[in-house]
Amino acid sequence: MGVTKEYERWLTHTDDHTKQEMEQVSANPAELEDRLGRALAFGTGGLRGVMGAGNNRMNVYTVRQATQGVANVIVSEGEEAKKKGVVIAYDSRHHSVEFSKEAARVLAAAGIVSYLFDELRPTPELSFAIRKLHCVAGINVTASHNPKEYNGYKVYWEDGAQIGPEKAAEVLAEIRRSDIFDDVHVMDFDEAVKQGLIHTIGKEIDEAFLARVLEQAASPDAVAAVADTFKIIYTPFHGAGYRLVPEVLRRAGFKHVLTVAEQMKPDGDFPTVKSPNPEEKEGFTIAIGMAKKEAIDLIIGTDPDSDRAGIVVRDASGEYIAMTGNQVGILLTDYIISVKKERNELPENAAVVTTIVSTLMADPVCRQNHVALYRTLTGFKFIGEKIKEFEESGSNTFLFGFEESYGYLAGTYTRDKDAVVASLMIAEMAAWYRNKGVTLYEALQALYQKYGYYGERLISLKMEGLDALDRMKALMEHLREEGLKEIGGVAITAERDYLKDVRKTMDGKTTEKTGLPQSDVLYYEMEDGSSVIVRPSGTEPKIKLYLLVSGQSAAETGEKLDRYENAMRAVLK
């Protein structure tokens, strides 16, 4: 359908505010083309985009259409599925409440029950609630840590994990079949409540969730031993962690949990930070300022939907430094294995799960402790799937899951990364080390001494403009055609192309399957044991380049990272 026709349809079918916005941009053809020329992509990550009027924006109409797609799939699964219903959660972003209510209205019109949270909640609590309430699916209105102009819509299925490629394809087919205006049906919200199609949930789910999170506590005595003097500063960056994270820390026995008052208030403008992302140290500025005034052991920050956590600690010189997701992941892996061993509670078939783009250090840590290590594609949903697989086959006991992008999970009560449990485990780990007279920074250095030095770097190449997605595809194609033999003077020993599902060694002797689902990822195994990985982001217009290296010293890993970065930047230009 042409843009002019679409423009008229938007003027005919939408509310006054949307119409006005459309009219305001109508004089700008490029803007109109961008907003109406294509639909917001619905992938395995669901929808994510800038809020505003148009098919290519997050708004009431695109949210309704996506929900119609979800509803149609549920309806096709039968009456039982409709009755089981859908849990709906949301974060602190603008329009998040409105979008989640609209989703409930569409579900109600299709005769599907929904359970809507009374307030913003952490994403992992949504995943937990799906199984707790025996629902068929879940919807989460959140754009995670994206800038404030964004919102998003993620879909979960009955196993509590985000939908995988197959389910996403089913939902997408239904979305495509449903015209954004003509085929989308909504029921009046109050009427749906009256008919028992929309229920409100809240405190009771919090309590059940917190109980399961607290069960993961691995060394309560270590916490008790330092509780009188151990001090934590916590910030939710204006998001969903503001209540449950401090609560869980207090219940776990921490007596001094200070919070960053300015950032405790949920606010979609994220007014005190450049970006509400725990990966960015800048967000911790206020917390660090507070820490400088008194002896603080640990600073923790969680992102707006509280599924990812970042920490700031002091290094040997007393400087406040932000640890990376890989560093925290390794510290936690080693810590959990160590306390379980101490208590004789490490199951024979214990397994740690991480992703192919996360630190190589997970290998020696698991190997030397006789713990199985599995690597999945990027995305915590794949770790969630692995947990389900373990449960079904009985092959392994899930111990811990982490990924470089600041996502961690201990326990199987939720099937997504959980910053609530991560905050608990990190704080407890810091207490455990303090009992030994060691800081988290020193603990990490000790791990490097024991297992070798490892370094990681993520380089994101931003793609601007309307054709960003096409250019990302073209860049990946270019790399495939190029057939790299070396990077920065180091030979490539094997190349994995996850899209073609093939791993081949450069000597031509081995060609085998990758063992993972198809995905647009190129993975170069280097002669020096490093890995260079390239993939288009699934959530933003970016090509992501992951460098994973090891060496004899921090200086050596740093040099390798620089060398690979320079070489790859030249290749990807």
Ligand SMILES: O=P(O)(O)OC[C@H]1O[C@H](O)[C@H](O)[C@@H](O)[C@@H]1O
């Ligand atoms: O790298 P992207 O496709 O943009 O996804 C960004 C992030 O999304 C989720 O949080 C996944 O769990 C992460 O594994 C991923 O890194």
